[in-house]
Amino acid sequence: MAKTCIICGKEISAFNSRKLYCGDYGENLCPDCFSRYEGMDTLEFAEEILASGRSKHDDYYRDYIEDEKRSRQAALEREKREEEAFNSRHPEVGRCPKCSGPMLQYSPISVKLGEETILFSDLNRLMSGSLTVQLNRCRECGYTEFFTPNETELPK
Ligand SMILES: [Zn+2]
Numbered sequence: 001m002a003k004t005c006i007i008c009g010k011e012i013s014a015f016n017s018r019k020l021y022c023g024d025y026g027e028n029l030c031p032d033c034f035s036r037y038e039g040m041d042t043l044e045f046a047e048e049i050l051a052s053g054r055s056k057h058d059d060y061y062r063d064y065i066e067d068e069k070r071s072r073q074a075a076l077e078r079e080k081r082e083e084e085a086f087n088s089r090h091p092e093v094g095r096c097p098k099c100s101g102p103m104l105q106y107s108p109i110s111v112k113l114g115e116e117t118i119l120f121s122d123l124n125r126l127m128s129g130s131l132t133v134q135l136n137r138c139r140e141c142g143y144t145e146f147f148t149p150n151e152t153e154l155p156k
């Protein structure tokens with residue numbers, strides 16, 4: 001039995017038929033349409049299928065489109081909230097000397113001395129206690145600069 005391309009309506013032989021999936025269903029496409037729609041956003045593909053009027057699963061695609069739009073919108077809003085929260089925790093303090101990206105400030109951290117750490121192994125041999133470290137980090141390349149605001153914590 002000959003199949004019909006869901007997009008253009010052309011008859012396709014079993015040999016030429018290509019299947020493209022969208023959600024729960026696979027639809028038959030002619031090779032031309034397949035090469036245009038392969039890799040396309042499934043939301044757009046579902047809209048094209050509906051617009052063709054040739055699918056047997058219109059209700060399914062309608063729900064699919066609605067759900068997909070709703071969840072994408074929710075994801076965008078969540079991302080925006082997270083971005084705003086991140087920005088308020090990490091004010092920009094200048095541009096990166098390596099790549100000119102934004103340097104963001106992090107809350108001071110207390111580095112425990114008397115233990116081996118990558119940054120302070122030399123200092124550790126001289127002293128114990130802790131050292132307050134202020135970090136600024138480039139959001140683009142990760143370049144990090146640090147400051148030690150409390151001079152009294154450093155070796156004399
Ligand atoms: Zn076609």
Ligand SMILES: [Zn+2]
Nearest residue numbers: 096099138141
């Ligand atoms: Zn950078």
